Amino acid sequence: MTTHTVPTVAPRTASAARSQTEPRAIPAQKEIVTTATGRYALAVTRFATGFIFLWAFLDKTFGLGFSTPLDRAWINGGTPAQGFLNSPGVTGPLAPWFQGMATPLADWLFMAGMLGIGLAVMLGVGLRISAVAGAVMMLLMYLAEWPFAANAGSTNPLVDYHIVYALALIVVAVLAAGDTWGLGGWWKSLPIVQRFRWLV
Numbered sequence: 001m002t003t004h005t006v007p008t009v010a011p012r013t014a015s016a017a018r019s020q021t022e023p024r025a026i027p028a029q030k031e032i033v034t035t036a037t038g039r040y041a042l043a044v045t046r047f048a049t050g051f052i053f054l055w056a057f058l059d060k061t062f063g064l065g066f067s068t069p070l071d072r073a074w075i076n077g078g079t080p081a082q083g084f085l086n087s088p089g090v091t092g093p094l095a096p097w098f099q100g101m102a103t104p105l106a107d108w109l110f111m112a113g114m115l116g117i118g119l120a121v122m123l124g125v126g127l128r129i130s131a132v133a134g135a136v137m138m139l140l141m142y143l144a145e146w147p148f149a150a151n152a153g154s155t156n157p158l159v160d161y162h163i164v165y166a167l168a169l170i171v172v173a174v175l176a177a178g179d180t181w182g183l184g185g186w187w188k189s190l191p192i193v194q195r196f197r198w199l200v
Contacts, residue, residue: 026188026200029179042177046121049168053134054118057111074111081110085144089153092146113137121172124182128200131173135166176200 033039059066060080063073072078084090085102117134120126142162147154154160171177178184193199 026194026197027176028185028188029176033175039177039180042172042175043180043182045168046124046172046177046182049165049172050118050121050123052118052165053114054122057114057118060111060114074107079104079107081106090144090146091152092143092149094143094146098140098144110137117169121169122182124178124180124184125187126199127169127173127176127178127184128198131169134169138162138166138169 029039029042033042056067058064060068060078061074063070063076063078068078068080070076072083074080082102082104085098085106090098113133117130117137120130121134139162142160145153145162147157147160176184178187187193188200
């Protein structure tokens with residue numbers, strides 16, 4: 001009589017079972033950028049990029065006189081987004097579409113975006129959302145100025161400051177730059193961020 005042996009399957013270990021049920025930990029910046037010098041350089045880049053957006057908000061709100069005079073400040077009835085969308089700076093085939101967006105709601109969305117992106121990036125929290133929102137805003141402004149035509153405001157039709165700012169936001173977010181000299185580590189430890197990774 002022939003006996004058959006049934007192969008045994010090793011039981012799953014507790015760690016293997018956990019790895020299938022628990023989400024992967026959000027990586028810390030030290031796991032992505034392995035040198036302190038690189039992390040410090042990214043932190044400085046983060047501060048500089050965030051301040052670009054925060055400064056634009058402050059200048060347009062209070063009319064600090066750099067790009068916005070006091071009489072055209074938002075607090076004095078100025079229209080930061082409408083003023084740009086209805087200006088001669090908006091050119092090209094998409095100009096009618098952009099001019100159709102010139103409403104008071106556009107002013108509020110634009111200013112809220114500048115403030116939110118600026119604060120989030122400087123604090124090092126919500127960098128993924130900030131990168132997406134900021135990159136979309138920069139792309140829209142890039143297309144509104146239509147750099148592809150002769151005598152356009154930009155001296156480079158493909159890569160101007162809008163594109164560089166968008167790329168800086170993406171790099172800061174992808175490399176978790178909020179962990180160094182920012183609140184990124186604390187932010188990533190919050191239960192809501194652990195659950196909804198897009199908030200990182």
